[in-house]
Amino acid sequence: MKKDDSKRREEALEKAKVLIEAMPWIHSKNGRTVVVKYGGAAMENASLCREVMRDVELLKLMGMRVVLVHGGGKAINRLLDRLQIPVSFKNGLRVTDDQTMEAVSEVLIGKVNQELVWLLNEYGNNAVGISGADGKTLVCRQIDPDLGHVGEVKKVNTELIESVLEGGYIPVVASIGCGPDGLYNINADLAASKIAQALHAHTLAYLTDVDGLYADIDDDESLISQLTRSEAGQMLEDGSLSAGMIPKIASIVEALDAGVHDVRIMNGTFPHALLLESFTDEGVGTIFVQD
Numbered sequence: 001m002k003k004d005d006s007k008r009r010e011e012a013l014e015k016a017k018v019l020i021e022a023m024p025w026i027h028s029k030n031g032r033t034v035v036v037k038y039g040g041a042a043m044e045n046a047s048l049c050r051e052v053m054r055d056v057e058l059l060k061l062m063g064m065r066v067v068l069v070h071g072g073g074k075a076i077n078r079l080l081d082r083l084q085i086p087v088s089f090k091n092g093l094r095v096t097d098d099q100t101m102e103a104v105s106e107v108l109i110g111k112v113n114q115e116l117v118w119l120l121n122e123y124g125n126n127a128v129g130i131s132g133a134d135g136k137t138l139v140c141r142q143i144d145p146d147l148g149h150v151g152e153v154k155k156v157n158t159e160l161i162e163s164v165l166e167g168g169y170i171p172v173v174a175s176i177g178c179g180p181d182g183l184y185n186i187n188a189d190l191a192a193s194k195i196a197q198a199l200h201a202h203t204l205a206y207l208t209d210v211d212g213l214y215a216d217i218d219d220d221e222s223l224i225s226q227l228t229r230s231e232a233g234q235m236l237e238d239g240s241l242s243a244g245m246i247p248k249i250a251s252i253v254e255a256l257d258a259g260v261h262d263v264r265i266m267n268g269t270f271p272h273a274l275l276l277e278s279f280t281d282e283g284v285g286t287i288f289v290q291d
């Protein structure tokens with residue numbers, strides 16, 4: 001046998017080994033529902049975004065019922081900046097006046113949603129973009145008049161998402177909801193959690209721009225690898241969280257209470273974080289489980 005041939009055979013065996021090792025994982029995940037929330041913060045690099053969409057498509061090919069829910073915080077800020085509309089947040093939620101609401105739906109539905117659909121379709125031709133207003137999927141009411149058009153999800157109608165899944169497609173959901181007086185801006189973490197709860201999802205995965213939850217955001221060494229529901233609830237109560245982490249952890253606690261088996265926060269800018277979390281023992285972010 002030539003040297004080249006033996007090297008090629010070795011490489012082929014290596015590939016087979018990887019597939020065989022993934023077998024028990026694939027077996028255990030088959031048919032399970034996973035809601036992946038892709039944060040706007042992690043979407044900034046186009047080639048990484050493409051990689052993440054390929055991972056999402058692979059999860060589907062492995063037999064999982066994958067629902068993608070997305071935010072778009074950074075892209076919304078860019079448009080608001082161009083329009084010279086001031087940006088402000090309260091407890092991690094975007095204060096959303098009429099003009100801001102228009103920009104939010106333009107960016108989320110008109111841009112981010114369709115770009116993700118397009119990228120996914122590069123790999124499988126099976127992504128369907130919807131917003132929470134389609135099929136009255138996310139029905140909301142105003143959280144607080146001071147926040148303007150920020151919605152709290154009161155009801156999730158899962159019929160549209162279920163029929164998209166049954167048709168063999170991946171639903172890609174923009175976190176916009178419908179209320180009695182128009183469209184509402186829903187924090188994408190809270191929207192993803194409500195959808196995961198309503199679908200009785202097994203796993204809810206948040207892809208963001210940090211490695212996971214830090215006990216102290218200013219201390220790189222303080223990444224938490226596992227947290228129970230009570231510990232997460234405690235962090236919410238003692239006020240140690242800030243910015244976008246407040247709705248994220250609140251939505252995680254709610255999802256666990258409603259029966260979602262595990263929730264993960266991982267770095268969506270780290271190549272293949274989603275695959276590593278799904279098909280290996282190597283947890284790369286923070287996993288939240290019931291007590």
Ligand SMILES: Nc1ncnc2c1ncn2[C@@H]1O[C@H](COP(=O)(O)OP(=O)(O)OP(=O)(O)O)[C@@H](O)[C@H]1O
Pocket residue numbers: 038039040041042070071072073074188189207208209210212213214215216217241242243244245248
């Ligand atoms: N204790 C903490 N651990 C980790 N990140 C934290 C913590 N406290 C605050 N953060 C901030 O939370 C941010 C992630 O939330 P953010 O809302 O900005 O992004 P996202 O939810 O992924 O995107 P989008 O809001 O567009 O959906 C991080 O960039 C980090 O700066």
Ligand SMILES: [Mg+2]
Pocket residue numbers: 039071073188189244
């Ligand atoms: Mg956020």
